[in-house]
Structures are given as structure tokens and as C-alpha cells.
Amino acid sequence: MFTNEMITSFNELEISLYNYIIKNSEKVIYMRIRELADQTHVSTSTILRFCRKINCDGFSEFKVKLKLYLDRKEQSNLKSTKYFLSEFVERTLKGNFEAFIQDTAELVAKSGKVIFFGTGSSGILAEYGARYFSSLGKFASFIKDPFYPINSKDLKDSTAIILSVSGETDYTLKLANLLKSEGSKIVSITNSKNCTLAKISDINIAYYVTEVYLGEANITTQIPVIYILEETAHTIKRIYETD
CATH class of the missing domain: 1.10.10.10 (Winged helix-like DNA-binding domain superfamily/Winged helix DNA-binding domain)
Structure with missing residues (x-):
């Protein structure tokens, strides 16, 4: 407040x-x-x-x-993690959610470079996603610093996976626009499709859970993001095995 x-x-x-x-x-x-x-x-x-x-x-x-x-x-403080997990399953997994994961996996599988980006708790998950993808055969790097310099002209064969709960953070949007202008494909993982980051992305995966704040801190559950990252990595591995 x-x-x-x-x-x-x-x-x-x-x-x-x-x-x-x-x-x-x-x-x-x-x-x-x-x-x-x-x-x-x-x-x-x-x-x-x-x-x-x-x-x-x-x-x-x-x-x-x-x-x-x-x-x-x-x-x-009243709702447990189980509530948000069931909310994610009820709202999201019953739709065409898996199709977006498949599209993302196919895009990443064809890309020469994969870059994860996020700040705060999303930055921690960006690092986790890069490590998990690399463990399953698709090497990836991550950026957690919103002021990290990106001057490379070699991004035309890359996919950037950008994690953001709100999809409205200024420096996240600036970096997304910069990567897009350099030729990178943008995949965003956000809590809603009705955000700026989702609208400028090539693919958006939205998980729709209730946002929770404790004071000024956003403590919205990140369980859906972990599921999306791991399921996408497994799908990429299956794509490689069938090629």
C-alpha cells in the first residue's frame, strides 16, 4: 500500500x-x-x-x-498450495494447453540458441529452466539481470523463453522487444494472455492462477511454471528421439 x-x-x-x-x-x-x-x-x-x-x-x-x-x-494466508494447484488443473489443463507446449517444443527444437529470461522468482525459474533443458539435451542459457547487455547480431536462430507473472514489467518488455528486434522468437510464460508481453510474443503459455501478494511481495505460486518448463523439455526430448 x-x-x-x-x-x-x-x-x-x-x-x-x-x-x-x-x-x-x-x-x-x-x-x-x-x-x-x-x-x-x-x-x-x-x-x-x-x-x-x-x-x-x-x-x-x-x-x-x-x-x-x-x-x-x-x-x-488462508489458502494452501493445494488450492492453487487444483485451480491450475481446473482452469488450464482441461483446455488446449498441451498444444501450446507442443508448439513451443517444436520451435525450441529447431532453434540454434535458447535463452531464458526472468527477474525475481521468475529469474530463479529461468535458471532452473536453462539447466533442465540442458540436462535433457537442449543446451540453454539464462539471464536474470534486467540490465544485462545484449548486443549480439547472432540471434536470428534463437528462441527466448521469458517468464513473468504479470507480463507488464517495464524492463522485461524492453528486453523482449530488443530480442525480437534482433530476430529472436519470443515464447512467454505468463499468468494471463491479456498482458503486453503475451501480445508481443510468438507463442504465449498462460496458466491462470489467482495472484497473491504479501504486502508488496508477489507470492503467486510458480508450480504451473515448473510444470510447463519440465513438460516442454520432455516434449523436446521426444522430438529428438523420433527424428
Whole structure:
């Protein structure tokens, strides 16, 4: 709810207000503005300026957003991994999901180079995917650094497999466009087909699970991504065995 940009814009009084709210969020959502002012020893005008800095028109809107934020945190702690696994199976595996994996495997099998890319938890899975593909006979490399320089003119026979939950991260999109402009085919693995990365990809595999946040951290399950990577690698191996 509070971004780094918002926090750095706070003055000394607003920082003390912020610290009180963080420690007493469950109480603040039921307070009146005068009660919060008395507890934090600031004026109501300071509270209203604080609210405007975090994109709220007033204290009432701030309390609504704070409650939604707390509810989201609580909900994310209630559901087990089994729920998201069954959600993935119900929503995705019953469709033409396997056809996208087959298309990806055929594209990768014909490619001279395979490059995995992701950041954060997707970066860890990019490294895992490159290692797994290499273990099954298709050598692959990975990039986890969004600022990694890519100046190669030898990418026309390559496939880039880009992992991103949202498919909207700026540096991920910039790298995808750069690889595409250099002649690389783009395969994206995202949580939805309705994202920018999916739309600019040659092939998109979307797994559709509920996104979960814990505070500002995206802790959406990555089980579907592991399945996609491993199943694609196995399909590539079968293609090589039948050639």
C-alpha cells in the first residue's frame, strides 16, 4: 500500500504518522480522524496531507484502502498450495494447453540458441529452466539481470523463453522487444494472455492462477511454471528421439 516513493516524500510528522499506522493498522481502520490525530499528536490537516500523498482524497478513502489491504493480506494466508494447484488443473489443463507446449517444443527444437529470461522468482525459474533443458539435451542459457547487455547480431536462430507473472514489467518488455528486434522468437510464460508481453510474443503459455501478494511481495505460486518448463523439455526430448 505504501510505495518507496510515497515513504521518501513524507516529512518528519508524516513519518511518525506512518509508523503509528503500520503498527496499529487494525485499530486505525475504525478510528475517526480526530482520534488518530490525538493518538499521533499531529493535526488533522497533517493527516489529510498524508492521505493525499498516498493518492487518497480524504481520510475515509484512506481507511477503505487500508482495510482492503489488510483483507488481502489475510486472504493470502488462508489458502494452501493445494488450492492453487487444483485451480491450475481446473482452469488450464482441461483446455488446449498441451498444444501450446507442443508448439513451443517444436520451435525450441529447431532453434540454434535458447535463452531464458526472468527477474525475481521468475529469474530463479529461468535458471532452473536453462539447466533442465540442458540436462535433457537442449543446451540453454539464462539471464536474470534486467540490465544485462545484449548486443549480439547472432540471434536470428534463437528462441527466448521469458517468464513473468504479470507480463507488464517495464524492463522485461524492453528486453523482449530488443530480442525480437534482433530476430529472436519470443515464447512467454505468463499468468494471463491479456498482458503486453503475451501480445508481443510468438507463442504465449498462460496458466491462470489467482495472484497473491504479501504486502508488496508477489507470492503467486510458480508450480504451473515448473510444470510447463519440465513438460516442454520432455516434449523436446521426444522430438529428438523420433527424428
